[in-house]
Amino acid sequence: MKAAYFLDGEVHVGEMPDPTPSKGQVLVRTHSCGLCASDTHFLHAGQAVIDLSKEYGGPYASLDLAQAFVPGHEYVGEVIDYGPDSKRAISPGRKVTSIPIMRQSGTHAVVGFSNSCPGGFGEYMLLDEDFVMEVPAGMDDAMAAMTEPLAVGLEHARRGLPVSGDVPLVIGCGAIGLGVIAGLKLAGIAPIVAADFHKSRRDLALKMGADIVIDPRELSPYEPIADLGMRQVNLVYECVGVPGLLQKIIQSVSFGARIVMGGYCMEPEQLLVFAAQNKRLTVHFAAGEEPQDMELALRSIDNGKVDVSAWIGARIGLGGVAQALAEMSGPQAPVRTVVDPRKL
CATH class of the missing domain: 3.90.180.10 (Medium-chain alcohol dehydrogenases, catalytic domain)
Incomplete structure (x- = not known):
């Protein structure tokens, strides 16, 4: 062949x-x-x-x-x-x-x-x-x-156990981050905040269902957000995979936040456990898609719920x-x- x-x-x-x-x-x-x-x-x-x-x-x-x-x-x-x-x-x-x-x-x-x-x-x-x-x-x-790349994001989205009242933040709007946004949208979670350095990716995040997009160089996505009535994000999806970012999230999020690690980082990561413990944080580690995510992804693309x-x-x-x-x-x-x- x-x-x-x-x-x-x-x-x-x-x-x-x-x-x-x-x-x-x-x-x-x-x-x-x-x-x-x-x-x-x-x-x-x-x-x-x-x-x-x-x-x-x-x-x-x-x-x-x-x-x-x-x-x-x-x-x-x-x-x-x-x-x-x-x-x-x-x-x-x-x-x-x-x-x-x-x-x-x-x-x-x-x-x-x-x-x-x-x-x-x-x-x-x-x-x-x-x-x-x-x-x-x-x-x-x-x-x-x-279907497969969307399914990865859907798996990551559900791994954070999102519920009504959560304000999720998706960091990084490549395929995985965009799939997370789609998964949150399918689950009826809103508002969704997305952060990326590149305008083209932020525009795609809006198309996938994000409600607010942020350039982290201009505004911290962890601080109270005026357009959300000064609410703060409490569920963070890391979809980048660079060393140091998890610790940055731990330092920045508020008490009781949840973090989903979706980006693959193949380098050692140093964490200050003291900070995470004092804030009572939960970290979930997401991986690849499962058959249920593939089925939902294929169905959602076919019926137009995810474009x-x-x-x-x-x-x-x-x-x-x-x-x-x-x-x-x-x-x-x-x-x-x-x-x-x-x-x-």
């Missing part, structure tokens, strides 16, 4: 072996796949992630960067076939997406971060038939590919992957560029 694959810290486009499904595995022809910041992390610093997984436990410990692998974990594809003795619940020709986890046939891998389970930057993928979900007929491929169309920038072929990954970190970059591996 044709694929964009990673090897030796570079993006290559060429032929990779066609995957063959085993029992419980679905062979899928990829239609669209989103490019994620985690793809660039693995391109440039993948060994650090692997080493952390080996030392502390994590899903990436078995990935071997000395061998080529095909990234892409935000995908939609067409069912082609199943491995022997599979359930075959979804008919060939139907489109599906899934949580990017493979647990069938003795394999435990993250699709797109595995040498045995190629991701959506290739023409074909293997998916776990227990996790695949059928995409509604007529749904745009690129929109369906946004992710503003996330989608260019739609490219395999030949554009390297450049798109190099350009995706800037503030003016789209939330998601989408690759169609059927095109060069």
Whole structure:
């Protein structure tokens, strides 16, 4: 199959072996796949992630960067076939997406971060038939590919146990932060405050349902907010993942606040426990999405309750992957560029 694959810290486009499904595995022809910041992390610093997984436990410990692998974990594809003795619940020709986890046939891998389970930057993928979900007929491929990134934000949103009366603050309005805003909105939580240094991201936060957006250089989002009748935020979602930010939040929030750590920080973080204890703070650590989040994300995109169309920038072929990954970190970059591996 044709694929964009990673090897030796570079993006290559060429032929990779066609995957063959085993029992419980679905062979899928990829239609669209989103490019994620985690793809660039693995391109440039993948060994650090692997080493952390080996030392502390994590899903990436078995990935071997000395061998080529095909990234892409935000995908939609067409069912082609199943491995022997599979359930075959979804008919060939139907489109599906899934949580990017493979647990069938003795394999435990993250699709797109595995040498045995190629991701959506290739023409074909293997998916776990227990996790695949059928995409509604007529749904745009690129929109369906946004299911996984939206689902991450939905998981983070519910991890904070939001209730009526909360005033949440979302720090960082990339895909995760925008998904958190969407999840809070779906749960009927308001008002929602969002903070980001970049106007384009703050504008997207408003489109996703934020009520107030703040440039932290101009106004502290932790202080009483005039537009909220001098109320203060009490539930903070950290969606950035830079060292020092958690301690900054601890120092800044008011008594009894809750904090959700959603941004992935792979560097040591120093905390002054004294400050957190005196304020009786609660810190939740969020991770990846679960099947219930994928189901809600797909349903919400399909019925229009969450509009992710503003996330989608260019739609490219395999030949554009390297450049798109190099350009995706800037503030003016789209939330998601989408690759169609059927095109060069």
